[in-house]
Amino acid sequence: MTMTFVNKPITIEPTSLTTNPDGHYAIGGVSVTELVHQYGSPLYVMDDATLRSNCQSYTNPLQTVYPNHLVVYAGKACLTVGLLNLLSEEGLGVDVVSAGELYTALKSNIPQPNILFHGNNKSREELEMALKHSIRIIVDNEQELDSLIELTQAYQLRARIMLRTKPEIEAHTHDYIKTGQIDSKFGIEKSDLLRCVRKVKDNPLIHILGLHSHIGSQIFDIEPYIDLATIMAEHTVRLSEELGRPIEEINLGGGIGIKYTHSDDPPLVSDVIVAMAKQLVHEFTSRGMKLPKLIVEPGRSIVGNAGVTLYTVGGIKEIPGVKTYLFIDGGMSDNIRPMLYQSQYTFDIATKAKQPAIQTYAIAGKFCESGDVLTHNVSLPHAEVGDIMIVFDTGAYNYSMSSNYNRAPRPAMVTVSNGKSHVWVKRETLDDLIRNDCY
Ligand SMILES: Cc1ncc(COP(=O)(O)O)c(C=O)c1O
Numbered sequence: 107m108t109m110t111f112v113n114k115p116i117t118i119e120p121t122s123l124t125t126n127p128d129g130h131y132a133i134g135g136v137s138v139t140e141l142v143h144q145y146g147s148p149l150y151v152m153d154d155a156t157l158r159s160n161c162q163s164y165t166n167p168l169q170t171v172y173p174n175h176l177v178v179y180a181g182k183a184c185l186t187v188g189l190l191n192l193l194s195e196e197g198l199g200v201d202v203v204s205a206g207e208l209y210t211a212l213k214s215n216i217p218q219p220n221i222l223f224h225g226n227n228k229s230r231e232e233l234e235m236a237l238k239h240s241i242r243i244i245v246d247n248e249q250e251l252d253s254l255i256e257l258t259q260a261y262q263l264r265a266r267i268m269l270r271t272k273p274e275i276e277a278h279t280h281d282y283i284k285t286g287q288i289d290s291k292f293g294i295e296k297s298d299l300l301r302c303v304r305k306v307k308d309n310p311l312i313h314i315l316g317l318h319s320h321i322g323s324q325i326f327d328i329e330p331y332i333d334l335a336t337i338m339a340e341h342t343v344r345l346s347e348e349l350g351r352p353i354e355e356i357n358l359g360g361g362i363g364i365k366y367t368h369s370d371d372p373p374l375v376s377d378v379i380v381a382m383a384k385q386l387v388h389e390f391t392s393r394g395m396k397l398p399k400l401i402v403e404p405g406r407s408i409v410g411n412a413g414v415t416l417y418t419v420g421g422i423k424e425i426p427g428v429k430t431y432l433f434i435d436g437g438m439s440d441n442i443r444p445m446l447y448q449s450q451y452t453f454d455i456a457t458k459a460k461q462p463a464i465q466t467y468a469i470a471g472k473f474c475e476s477g478d479v480l481t482h483n484v485s486l487p488h489a490e491v492g493d494i495m496i497v498f499d500t501g502a503y504n505y506s507m508s509s510n511y512n513r514a515p516r517p518a519m520v521t522v523s524n525g526k527s528h529v530w531v532k533r534e535t536l537d538d539l540i541r542n543d544c545y
Contacts, residue, residue, distance in 0.1 A: 116160075116364045116372055118452050118498050120153035120412055122522070129460040131496060133414065134522025138456040138494050141527060142416055145518050147494070148436030149416045150505050152530065154192065154523035156412035161196035163375040164404060172383035172400050178222055180360050180405030181207050183502040184413070186519060188530035190214035193408070201244075201403050205232045212239060222357075222401075224270075226291050230257070237263045244268045244318050244357070246292060251302055258311035265312050268357055269294055269302060273319040273337050277330040279363060293319070299341070303348050314349065316398055317341055320359025323406065326372050331382040334358055339389030342398065357401035358382060364410040366499050367450045375407055406502040413501020415440060415517075416456065419493045420472070429468050429482070434495055437471010438478040439511040441497070441504045445477050453484045456496035461487035469495070473512050505531070513539050 122134045131138045134153050141149060161177065168175040178199040181190075185207055190200055191214050199220025202208045211221045223236045226246045233253055236243050238261075245251050245267045258265050272293040276283050294302055306312040321334055338356055346353045363372040383400060390397050417434035424430040443449035453469060455461070463485040471478040480497065489495075508516050515534035520527045 115374055116407060116411055118365050118368070118411060120156040120414060120498075121159060122153050122155045125459045129458060130494075131454075131456040131459045134527070135525035136522045136527050138416055138496065141520065141522070142418065142494055144527070145520055145529070146533060147416050147418045148434075148440050148517040150440070150500065150517055150519040150531070151414050151416060151527075152189065152409070152501060152519060152521045153412045153414075154521055157189075157192055157409065158196055160375075160408045160412060161193060161198055163407075164379060164402065165197055167376040167379050168383060168400070168402075171380050172387065172397070174397055175383075175400040175402070176220060178220065178357075178401055178403045179408050180403045181211065182506055183405030184409045184504070184506050185210050186505075186530045187214045188521065188528075189409070190216050192521070194220075198408075205229075205235055208232070208235060208239075208241065222268075222403075228253075233257055234261070237261060237265055240264075240266070242266050242268065242315065244270050245294075245302075246270050247294060248298060248302055248305075251305060254312060255306065255309065258309075263311070266315055267306075267312060268315050268318045268355060269299065270318045270320075271299060271338075271341060272296060273321060273334055273341075275321045275330050275334055275337065277322040277325045277327065277361065279324050279326055282325075282327055282330045296341075300344070300348060303345060307349055314345070314353075316353045316355035316357065317345060318357035318359065318401075320403065321361060323361045324363040325361045326363045326370075328373050328378050328381050331358070331378050332385045335382045335385035336389060339386055343393060343395070346395070352396050353398045355399045355401055356386070357403065360403040360405050360407070362404060362407045364407055364499065364502075366410075367452055375404075409501035411499050411501065413499070413504065415497045415500040415504065417495045417497070419455075419489055419491055419495055421491060422489060430466070431470045432467045432486075432489055432495065433470055433472065434480075435472055436514075436517065437473050437480065438475060439471075439473060439509050439514045440517050441480060441500060442507050442509070443503060444480050445475075446507075451480065451500070452498045453481060453486060454496050454498075455487045455489050456494040458487040458489075458493065463487055465489070473514070510534075510539060515539060 164177045194215040201222040203225045224244045270293045272288045421433035468482045469480040518533035519531040
């Protein structure tokens with residue numbers, strides 16, 4: 107039987123991007139000029155339509171291939187209450203990695219049973235917070251398990267846990283290796299897993315729901331996910347034998363890559379999800395076992411291309427024979443990824459969308475670091491002071507990694523849909539910056 111799903115490739119641009127007759131881009135039916143006029147710049151813009159279709163690229167195929175599933179958004183990619191409310195309308199849960207992220211999730215419409223708590227060094231306070239709100243905890247190591255045994259006993263609270271394992275696979279973009287020895291701070295070693303299980307299997311306050319694993323990020327291959335499904339099914343079978351009961355859940359993490367530049371060639375989300383889910387079905391049904399609930403944890407592929415950042419060009423500096431810098435009013439404090447990982451992005455002049463790219467620029471931020479450069483070499487239309495620059499695919503790991511370096515107020519974030527914009531995060535003010543100063 108062949109299955110087809112309505113699933114477009116992950117595009118660089120938000121799906122609602124259009125060009126107005128004046129040559130200015132519009133997103134969600136709102137022109138970039140209007141957005142910058144109303145909210146200032148830099149400005150994070152999130153496209154409602156792209157967010158929803160990205161969610162559906164997971165939920166639609168899973169509905170057919172693996173109906174007992176939960177898509178859990180990896181909140182570290184970008185977290186605001188408004189965003190979570192939209193994702194909850196699409197049926198997604200969320201995973202969090204700190205008290206701050208958990209607090210944000212608890213303020214949203216995501217139902218508590220659909221919140222998962224990760225982290226390799228959760229504090230006692232964080233564990234207590236999770237326990238008191240009955241949040242599913244992904245236990246990362248044996249010490250954390252010991253803390254949970256103690257806390258559940260002290261408070262007479264019940265913990266629902268998954269154990270994070272190392273699946274012997276490491277994958278990042280095109281690097282994919284199967285290895286018995288993974289050097290990662292995350293997860294329980296394969297050799298320690300059964301000992302952890304035995305420690306709590308008869309504890310009435312700790313209930314093991316299943317196993318978790320995550321193999322990396324910005325992954326372009328399907329094969330590691332098929333291997334992951336096979337390995338995790340085998341681990342789950344062993345866990346089930348040890349516990350003497352069927353396992354309720356299996357969590358295969360996130361990591362599907364997106365297209366930042368025209369040379370990136372990520373797979374279709376539906377292709378990965380269907381291949382992985384079918385492999386799980388095969389592994390469990392061939393052993394006559396009931397299918398556990400499948401949890402996946404995408405971050406980047408839900409929010410990445412839904413987000414763009416708008417900047418205003420404040421200056422142009424030509425160094426003859428060297429390069430021409432375009433100065434923008436943001437930079438490393440709102441997007442650290444080029445400095446941190448040499449990440450590549452796609453740029454354009456949003457107020458000259460119909461003009462040909464005829465000039466080469468370096469795009470420099472305004473911060474006191476020579477390295478504060480978003481790209482050293484990009485061809486763009488002829489730019490002028492006052493133009494709006496657009497950087498695509500900034501929805502993931504930009505706002506969430508933003509800082510107040512040089513005491514820059516963090517930008518606002520707005521969402522756009524059907525010709526309307528709506529604030530998800532207000533721009534920080536100068537007073538916000540000194541709010542915690544004592545003098
Ligand atoms: C445990 C876990 N799950 C999910 C994700 C989401 O990954 P991505 O944003 O690449 O989909 C991450 C990211 O690092 C992670 O650590």
